[in-house]
Amino acid sequence: KQEVTQIPAALSVPEGENLVLNCSFTDSAIYNLQWFRQDPGKGLTSLLLIQSSQREQTSGRLNASLDKSSGRSTLYIAASQPGDSATYLCAVSGYSTLTFGKGTMLLVSP
Amino acid sequence: GAVVSQHPSRVICKSGTSVKIECRSLDFQATTMFWYRQFPKQSLMLMATSNEGSKATYEQGVEKDKFLINHASLTLSTLTVTSAHPEDSSFYICSAKSTGRRARTDTQYFGPGTRLTVL
Numbered sequence: 323k324q325e326v327t328q329i330p331a332a333l334s335v336p337e338g339e340n341l342v343l344n345c346s347f348t349d350s351a352i353y354n355l356q357w358f359r360q361d362p363g364k365g366l367t368s369l370l371l372i373q374s375s376q377r378e379q380t381s382g383r384l385n386a387s388l389d390k391s392s393g394r395s396t397l398y399i400a401a402s403q404p405g406d407s408a409t410y411l412c413a414v415s416g417y418s419t420l421t422f423g424k425g426t427m428l429l430v431s432p
Numbered sequence: 433g434a435v436v437s438q439h440p441s442r443v444i445c446k447s448g449t450s451v452k453i454e455c456r457s458l459d460f461q462a463t464t465m466f467w468y469r470q471f472p473k474q475s476l477m478l479m480a481t482s483n484e485g486s487k488a489t490y491e492q493g494v495e496k497d498k499f500l501i502n503h504a505s506l507t508l509s510t511l512t513v514t515s516a517h518p519e520d521s522s523f524y525i526c527s528a529k530s531t532g533r534r535a536r537t538d539t540q541y542f543g544p545g546t547r548l549t550v551l
Contacts, residue, residue, distance in 0.1 A: 356539075363523075411476070424474060425475065
């Protein structure tokens, strides 16, 4: 059974810092990995999707990497802003389902 | 494109009543729809997978008689929480996978979620 772990559970940084969120998964037989953002009480916003054959994806200030063999992914956020404050979820896609981590709650202070 | 809506966004009901939540893919046809539940500070947990025109497949531990899922068309799935109790209070999120004509087939598109509170 796939298990997804996200570290740290919570992170507080001052505005402008670069930061890294970590995601690890136990079964490397995946189709893709997604990073989502969730604002309090809201649904999910997909940030980046990395196919199993890819190593990384970039969108604006976000860069996600994938090392399938070691079961790890990182989400790098450059020059963080208060508007980046949210919970970031990592999800791994197997044959037909997604398995989510518990998320990292990020707070960026002005 | 690839928008999924849920209705209602919030619902408060009395214990013992039934609540229906709708999930719609607005601009694409969905072969498969998924229902998730999220408790505070916990990850999303898959409840069931439904394919249009067939019975839903429930995850272990999810009572199919309590959480009725109907996937009547390629754009609509409903989740009915029957005889709701306070422990059913949670955030319910649906997602949909495209047939491929107007959205990627390898991606689940998520609805905004429904907050259910059972008094």
